Amino acid sequence: MSTEFRPPRRLNVFAFDPSTARSFANRNARTVKITLPYELDPQDPGEPFFGPKGKYVEVVDYDPASGAFYAPINLNDDAVMFNDGLPPSPEDPQFHQQMVYAVSMNTVSAFEEALGRVIQWAPTIKKVEKKGKEAEWHYNFTRRLRIYPHALREANAYYNPDKKALLFGYFTAGPESTSAPSGTTVFTCLSHDIIVHETVHAILDGLHPSFAEDSNPDMRALHEAFADIIALFQLFSFPTVLEEQIAKTRGDLSRQNLLGELAQEFGQAVGRGCALRSFLGETNEHGVWKPIEPDPTKLRNSTAPHERGAVLVAAVFRAFMTIYKTRVEDLFRIASNGSGVLRDGTIDPDLKRRLAAEAAQCARRVMRICIRAMDYTPPVNVTFGDYLRAIITADRDLFPEDTQGYRAAFIEAFASWGILPANMPTISEPSLRWPTVANAEADRQARRGISEDTEWLDKIHSNLGLMLSQPRKMLSYFSSPMSIDGKDRRARYQLEVERTAEEAQRVGQLVHERLTRFNEASTTMIVREKVPARTLHMDVNLLEVDDSRDREIVYHASCHYQRLLWLLMNSASSPRFAELTGLTFSPDAPATVRRSQITELPSVHVAAVRIARRQGQRGQPEREYVIEVIQTRRGYFDIDRQLHEDAQPVDPKDSNRDCDFKFRAGTTFLVDARSFKIRRLIRTAYAVDDPVGLEACRAYVDGTDAQAPNAFYSGRSPRSAAFAALHHPPHIKDGFS
Amino acid sequence: MTKAPTPRIKAPKSGVRVRMYRQGHGDCFLLTFRRSRGTKPFFMLIDCGRKKGSTPADLKDKDIDMDAVIEALWTDTGGKLDVVVVTHEHEDHVSGFPKAGDDTHPFSKFHVEDLWLAWTEDGADPDANRFRELYGDKLLTLALAHEKLRALQGVGVPDGVADEIAEFLELETGHRTGAEVLKEACIEMGVAPRDISAGPAQAFAAARRTKIRGKRYKERLAGLRAMVKGEIKFLSPGDPPLPLKGVKGVRVFPFGPPRDQKLLTSLNPRQSEEFHVGPFAMGEPGAGLFAAFDGGEDASSTSPFAPRYVIRQDEVSDSIAEDAAPELAYLSMTYLAENDEDRRIDGDWMGEAQALALRLNSEVNNTSLVLAFELESSGRTLLFTGDAQRGSWVSWSDLSWDVDGTTVTAKDLLARCTFYKAGHHGSHNATLNGTLDSPHANLNWMALGDYAGDFVAMVPSNKTWAWGKKRPWRHPMKAIEHALIDKARSRVLMIEPHEPQRHDSHSGSEFDTMWAAFAKATKSEEFAVEYVVDDMPPNST
Numbered sequence A: 001m002s003t004e005f006r007p008p009r010r011l012n013v014f015a016f017d018p019s020t021a022r023s024f025a026n027r028n029a030r031t032v033k034i035t036l037p038y039e040l041d042p043q044d045p046g047e048p049f050f051g052p053k054g055k056y057v058e059v060v061d062y063d064p065a066s067g068a069f070y071a072p073i074n075l076n077d078d079a080v081m082f083n084d085g086l087p088p089s090p091e092d093p094q095f096h097q098q099m100v101y102a103v104s105m106n107t108v109s110a111f112e113e114a115l116g117r118v119i120q121w122a123p124t125i126k127k128v129e130k131k132g133k134e135a136e137w138h139y140n141f142t143r144r145l146r147i148y149p150h151a152l153r154e155a156n157a158y159y160n161p162d163k164k165a166l167l168f169g170y171f172t173a174g175p176e177s178t179s180a181p182s183g184t185t186v187f188t189c190l191s192h193d194i195i196v197h198e199t200v201h202a203i204l205d206g207l208h209p210s211f212a213e214d215s216n217p218d219m220r221a222l223h224e225a226f227a228d229i230i231a232l233f234q235l236f237s238f239p240t241v242l243e244e245q246i247a248k249t250r251g252d253l254s255r256q257n258l259l260g261e262l263a264q265e266f267g268q269a270v271g272r273g274c275a276l277r278s279f280l281g282e283t284n285e286h287g288v289w290k291p292i293e294p295d296p297t298k299l300r301n302s303t304a305p306h307e308r309g310a311v312l313v314a315a316v317f318r319a320f321m322t323i324y325k326t327r328v329e330d331l332f333r334i335a336s337n338g339s340g341v342l343r344d345g346t347i348d349p350d351l352k353r354r355l356a357a358e359a360a361q362c363a364r365r366v367m368r369i370c371i372r373a374m375d376y377t378p379p380v381n382v383t384f385g386d387y388l389r390a391i392i393t394a395d396r397d398l399f400p401e402d403t404q405g406y407r408a409a410f411i412e413a414f415a416s417w418g419i420l421p422a423n424m425p426t427i428s429e430p431s432l433r434w435p436t437v438a439n440a441e442a443d444r445q446a447r448r449g450i451s452e453d454t455e456w457l458d459k460i461h462s463n464l465g466l467m468l469s470q471p472r473k474m475l476s477y478f479s480s481p482m483s484i485d486g487k488d489r490r491a492r493y494q495l496e497v498e499r500t501a502e503e504a505q506r507v508g509q510l511v512h513e514r515l516t517r518f519n520e521a522s523t524t525m526i527v528r529e530k531v532p533a534r535t536l537h538m539d540v541n542l543l544e545v546d547d548s549r550d551r552e553i554v555y556h557a558s559c560h561y562q563r564l565l566w567l568l569m570n571s572a573s574s575p576r577f578a579e580l581t582g583l584t585f586s587p588d589a590p591a592t593v594r595r596s597q598i599t600e601l602p603s604v605h606v607a608a609v610r611i612a613r614r615q616g617q618r619g620q621p622e623r624e625y626v627i628e629v630i631q632t633r634r635g636y637f638d639i640d641r642q643l644h645e646d647a648q649p650v651d652p653k654d655s656n657r658d659c660d661f662k663f664r665a666g667t668t669f670l671v672d673a674r675s676f677k678i679r680r681l682i683r684t685a686y687a688v689d690d691p692v693g694l695e696a697c698r699a700y701v702d703g704t705d706a707q708a709p710n711a712f713y714s715g716r717s718p719r720s721a722a723f724a725a726l727h728h729p730p731h732i733k734d735g736f737s
Numbered sequence B: 001m002t003k004a005p006t007p008r009i010k011a012p013k014s015g016v017r018v019r020m021y022r023q024g025h026g027d028c029f030l031l032t033f034r035r036s037r038g039t040k041p042f043f044m045l046i047d048c049g050r051k052k053g054s055t056p057a058d059l060k061d062k063d064i065d066m067d068a069v070i071e072a073l074w075t076d077t078g079g080k081l082d083v084v085v086v087t088h089e090h091e092d093h094v095s096g097f098p099k100a101g102d103d104t105h106p107f108s109k110f111h112v113e114d115l116w117l118a119w120t121e122d123g124a125d126p127d128a129n130r131f132r133e134l135y136g137d138k139l140l141t142l143a144l145a146h147e148k149l150r151a152l153q154g155v156g157v158p159d160g161v162a163d164e165i166a167e168f169l170e171l172e173t174g175h176r177t178g179a180e181v182l183k184e185a186c187i188e189m190g191v192a193p194r195d196i197s198a199g200p201a202q203a204f205a206a207a208r209r210t211k212i213r214g215k216r217y218k219e220r221l222a223g224l225r226a227m228v229k230g231e232i233k234f235l236s237p238g239d240p241p242l243p244l245k246g247v248k249g250v251r252v253f254p255f256g257p258p259r260d261q262k263l264l265t266s267l268n269p270r271q272s273e274e275f276h277v278g279p280f281a282m283g284e285p286g287a288g289l290f291a292a293f294d295g296g297e298d299a300s301s302t303s304p305f306a307p308r309y310v311i312r313q314d315e316v317s318d319s320i321a322e323d324a325a326p327e328l329a330y331l332s333m334t335y336l337a338e339n340d341e342d343r344r345i346d347g348d349w350m351g352e353a354q355a356l357a358l359r360l361n362s363e364v365n366n367t368s369l370v371l372a373f374e375l376e377s378s379g380r381t382l383l384f385t386g387d388a389q390r391g392s393w394v395s396w397s398d399l400s401w402d403v404d405g406t407t408v409t410a411k412d413l414l415a416r417c418t419f420y421k422a423g424h425h426g427s428h429n430a431t432l433n434g435t436l437d438s439p440h441a442n443l444n445w446m447a448l449g450d451y452a453g454d455f456v457a458m459v460p461s462n463k464t465w466a467w468g469k470k471r472p473w474r475h476p477m478k479a480i481e482h483a484l485i486d487k488a489r490s491r492v493l494m495i496e497p498h499e500p501q502r503h504d505s506h507s508g509s510e511f512d513t514m515w516a517a518f519a520k521a522t523k524s525e526e527f528a529v530e531y532v533v534d535d536m537p538p539n540s541t
Helices: A017-021 A024-029 A093-115 A192-207 A221-237 A239-249 A264-271 A306-335 A349-375 A384-398 A408-416 A437-448 A454-468 A471-478 A487-515 A551-571 A575-581 A639-646 A652-656 A691-706 B057-061 B066-075 B126-151 B161-173 B178-191 B193-198 B200-209 B218-227 B286-293 B328-335 B338-343 B346-366 B412-414 B449-454 B462-470 B477-488 B509-521
Strands: A010-014 A031-036 A057-059 A069-071 A125-130 A136-140 A147-151 A157-160 A165-172 A185-189 A281-283 A289-291 A605-615 A619-636 A662-671 A678-683 B016-021 B029-031 B041-047 B080-085 B110-116 B232-235 B250-256 B311-312 B370-375 B381-384 B402-403 B407-410 B417-421 B457-463 B492-496 B522-523 B528-533
Touching: A031 A093, A031 A639, A031 B328, A057 A093, A057 A551, A069 A093, A069 B080, A093 A147, A093 A165, A093 A221, A093 A349, A093 B178, A136 A551, A147 B346, A157 A192, A165 A192, A165 B286, A192 A221, A192 A662, A221 A306, A221 A349, A221 A384, A221 B417, A239 A349, A306 A349, A306 A384, A306 A408, A349 A384, A349 A408, A349 A605, A349 B126, A384 A408, A384 A678, A384 B381, A437 A575, A437 B381, A454 A471, A454 A551, A454 A678, A471 A487, A471 A551, A471 A605, A487 A551, A551 A605, A575 A678, A619 A691, A662 A691, B016 B066, B016 B457, B029 B066, B041 B066, B110 B218, B126 B178, B126 B200, B126 B346, B126 B402, B161 B178, B161 B346, B178 B193, B178 B200, B193 B200, B250 B412, B286 B346, B370 B412, B381 B412, B412 B417, B417 B449, B457 B462, B462 B492, B477 B492, B492 B528, B509 B522, B509 B528
Parallel strands: A057 A147, A147 A165, B041 B080, B080 B110, B110 B232, B381 B417, B417 B457, B457 B492
Antiparallel strands: A010 A031, A069 B311, A125 A136, A157 A165, A165 A185, A281 A289, A605 A619, A619 A662, A662 A678, B016 B029, B016 B528, B029 B041, B250 B370, B370 B381, B402 B407, B522 B528
16 A cells, blocks of 8 residues: 555444444444544554554553453554454454544544644653662653553443553443343443543643642542543534434434433443433433433532532533524524424434534534633642633633624533632623733732833743743753852752753754654765754754654653743742732742742742644634643641641751642743733632632541541542542442541 | 459449450450449450550550450459450451460450350351351452462552551451461361462362351351350340349340341342352452452453453563564563553552452441440440441341330430440441431430430540551541540540540530549549449439
């Protein structure tokens, strides 16, 4: 086959899961073909493609409970390639591999489309012990997410953030199973919903590793709900499935249909319904399915992540329904001679296709809004209210005019489910938008009762511009610090500078390799000179070198800027800037606020510097940088201990001292990619030195800690198990908690 | 046998003297009653054990260990125990009793008259045997999981899981490794020695092959059972109230363990046999482990896929031949890649062993013999729950007795309960929450009306130790501790800290009389914390 021809890869998968596929009523929508563009995961068609192990994921089929491996599928095998993959069948493990690959990659594709950039998995963290020195933590590029389709023998599937791996389980269906026949095996890796859900956990963890922290009632719930929203709307991208459901519901998607039921087989096989979509509808006493009316008090009365998550899912689905109904009103009128009421009987096939097309488009748009909003959240400690503001702001920045009423629909739907930002006097689109820097500065001056010109902000913008466009110059300026005294601190500082340079050199090296990859094969010229490392340190905007498709280059460029920005913030941060952004650099901050070992001032962690590319209303490309900065404070359950620790003399070596919990706060900056001006500030509700925020965090963490789901241990789970425990069935409660 | 000295502890004027020994994190209670004739008190011992290594710091500093505490018990009682009650067979309740034939054990010199056990220990009870059989198989599953986890030596295993399971194995059996547990089970079941020495998987398979099942427990209590001079009684809930020989005005009502298998275990009676994987209901923690282990020595036979798809794991090694099939090379180079060891998942599937360990622990806790003592003159009752958890608590509301022609319910008895021995060291689910109207027994059913002002609780917990563990044990759980302090107005006694603590909310002068009376009835000694429940009618003093 000619390598010139780059066909998309088409793969068969179950549309829902094997049980739904078996059902006769669903015979027309049992399987779908997923189409992955060639560019997403280019593999030479002439070479075998085992695993599948591609650019993003690697499927490794080890079944430790059975002490068995299953041979990897070769997606480039002729019999596979020319038949759109293996035919869907639960008895062949290679089909399982094909399905997890196809569905997870399709999810990656949806995210990259919405975010306009390559996605990254969370970095691999390794502890490196060195003799006679403090252990160092190394953050490395995670090339591939690993997928184990048969890792567990239980009714569970989860993303393990430490292993950067998805672990799927299989189990024997019990007597209460209403889907898979009792006694047969249920494979979670054959459920479209579950695969998308777990993949989204991994993608979101790559975007925001701090979101796995359980520091307020919404954090875990947001992870769950977000994963579920994507799983729900991914189903809408399959025309055959959609048309089938449109036909069944006669165009009214708020009626019961398969789209609204998460992980059918799994839920029914373990004998309980679908948790996260439980607020979309319910079966009443006559066995009739009814949509649930929104209840603004539900959120207030829910504490469990799944329950809160279900509220968010219901709100987003309601927004979608509002938009969809509005958009298809005319179609109904046209098809019914203006009455809007269809005649009885089967729906007209043309109308069905048109409705399905509209539903697909709405779903795509709603899903993109939800994904893009993840660039517009505070970097840590996020609430559902913050997420609503992120949705509104992200959409508004891209489409200044809300011609289709998308944002209005979101605001209405969220408000009807009681999801609103705390302490907000008015709810409207403008008030929900995150403040522009001009507004934030005006508010700051007004609060202080001063009026000064904002020239100081221009200096900050110039620094940002210099840093982003001429990083090498910026770094050489930092390499000879004026104000660092003390041998130890100087050494630490130098180490930071070196590491920053290393990341840039790594970018240079990778770009160099890329540019010279034809040299060896070239007949005209042989260039094999060794290039000195320092010449590989380019003085251009590293976030925009190459075509930004190489994830490794993008990773190191981001790391470089994170470090560089850290140096910048440590060298020049004014009280005004602190006040504006909600960060603190004051030496008087409580001693429990984490200090920098170099400056001994409150430290900042630059969690992200990344680019977001979008296509605007007129098709114009929009670019901006997203910068996230986090600060951390040690928290104690005991108030007296907290006061005691707060008043201790500052010791920067204290950063890893024992504490009961960590309170984090921070700010996301949206920076215009052309002018390097900060456009918007997205702050957490509380600053790191705010006692109210600390108390809220304490109350929540103390509460979950005290909740013991068993007779021995705390109710909190470590990061490695952040997504594992959630999928277990809830416990009966009449104990103390 | 050493000649018994005169008991140091005197009988109370009326009611009962309750001494909670300070051997560590665990239960050891001595109840002293006045006999209607003679001066010699009537002694009842409820449990004697502790979790290994949990001696209170003040005793540890003085090199006082479990043996010394048993010696103190000897001095206190003069060596004669009228009744020994064993609530259930967990390390922290039975580790102080001797093994069969161990004459050097400090407890061996005691005179034990009667032994009271729960019906679940009765070898002649088919339900009990069935329960023990299930328990035995579950325990073997847990033991083999532990061995398999240990064999992985940390590769692809969730952190700390093997160590935590070791703790639970020790609670259940006194042994810290799965190998020891398997070995002991095999010996009990008469498995051939060569099968035992062949390795844990073989031992598991051999033990499963034997027809003799459910012999567990026998070993641990064999020593104590052999010491009994009088009779061994197996008590069931709802049995007629028991008298104490030679003591007047005290009735003992057995509340638990429930007869209902569903409450005892997680077994769902609606599920018929075919929906079980060995001892497990489908989907229950451990079912997957058992399914994998029960396939014999070759686990790959348990694979959900047809044999033609299966590549046995030993066919994939890290040194793969050059001419090996590319599929094998792929597996070797990805899964066994040297720098990717952290991403392996060899043991993650056994993470459910932890859930199994917790479940097993709860199931045995629910077999606790639960006793309510009624002091007839005052009507006051004392509740000793062992480690009974939810499954037992919810069964009490159905209980009633006919006492001299009057019907007495558990709810009536609890309403007069002024002394509560907190279940399972104050853990989650071992003291239930609710209201008077709740359908099941809970803390708010206790000490009502005239009795409301007298409520006192003992929590047999070395809290300092339990909460100081690397992964803390919530014993007592904060919410329960606070609820008890609130209900008892600070009159809550623990093993450590062992001085009574009067909390701020009860420091007002209106509580002074209450606190003075409590202090008078309480003794906090090196070896024990003591409280006397008198049998005067409430509000008569």
